[in-house]
Amino acid sequence: MQQFSLCFDKVKKDCLKFIKSQETKADKFKNKERMIKSFLIPLCFWISKKAYKNKPYFVGLAGGQGTGKTTISSLLKIILIKYFKLKVFRISIDDFYKTKKERIGLSKKIHPMLLVRGVPGTHDINMMLNFFKKVKSKKFKRLKLPTFNKAVDDRFNKKNWYNLEKKPDVIIFEGWCVGAKSEKNMTLKKTINSMEKTRDQKQIWRKYVNHQLQSKYKNLYSQLNCLIYLKAKNFSLLQRWRLKQERKLRAKSKMKLNLKIMSRGEVLNFMQTYQRITQNMFRYMPKYASITFNLNANHQIKSAVYKK
Secondary structure, eight states: OHHHHHHHHHHHHHHHHHHHHHOOSSOOOSSHHHIIIIIIHHHHHHHHHHOOSSSOEEEEEEEOTTSOHHHHHHHHHHHHHHTTOOOEEEEEGGGGBOOHHHHHHHHHHTOGGGGSTTSTTSBOHHHHHHHHHHHHOTTOOOEEEOOEETTTTEEOOGGGSEEEOSOOSEEEEEETTTTOOOOOHHHHTSOOSHHHHHHOTTOHHHHHHHHHHHTHHHHHHTTOSEEEEEEOSOHHHHHHHHHHHHHHHHHHTTTOTTOOOOOHHHHHHHHHHHHHHHHHHHHHHHHHOSEEEEEOTTSOEEEEEEOO
């Protein structure tokens, strides 16, 4: 379509500049122009037709670890601002993690595994609900929203928080478990990895996380206007991509001595806490996501399925 080509000409420079900032010598993006032209620009046209001018349009963007959520959401933001002249705010569910102190409290009160950030129950759900409510209000006033520092596993100081001064037309809310649904209690009984087997024998952690999805997170996700899902083929591919992410971090952080880089064993252990929900998302999310981007083994979008 001619419209898509015109859009590509206008956003190409900014998009490629951003992609370059994400690359390392060892890890280069392939087929980047095709991804922008064939998948991200058509998606932006789709979003722009649905975005209302009087209240924000909430775009949920989900996908397992290492699927490229940060890259794709950043490129969508560039295109929607540059070509469509929309006000766009992008934030990750990761930014709303509970503080380290709060997670220590949870780990003592409910289960030791809740010290590890990531799963539903380790985010400040009230802060997210408050953000959704305030940003939709007709009396919108500026908002300060948290940013999370993974290097120290705690929130950044408030002076480094997001400053949202104008009501956005589009909010991109991304995260690995965005839009995830709970499972039946019966299926929780079967352990799926060594971590569940050794550290959650009484299913306390599994049941707690599942109940969070069933209640507060369900309420939060019901407020999204659409859900985009980046679907990888399987969990072992996600493990490979997550390890690649850590390599990139290592390459970029040689000068930053305070940045905590995980070893291969630590990454694989960390990902076990994500495995159950991620595998359920593989199975069910394509049935209810508005749009599913199917990713191939080379980390590229191979097809797009639009539901509504």
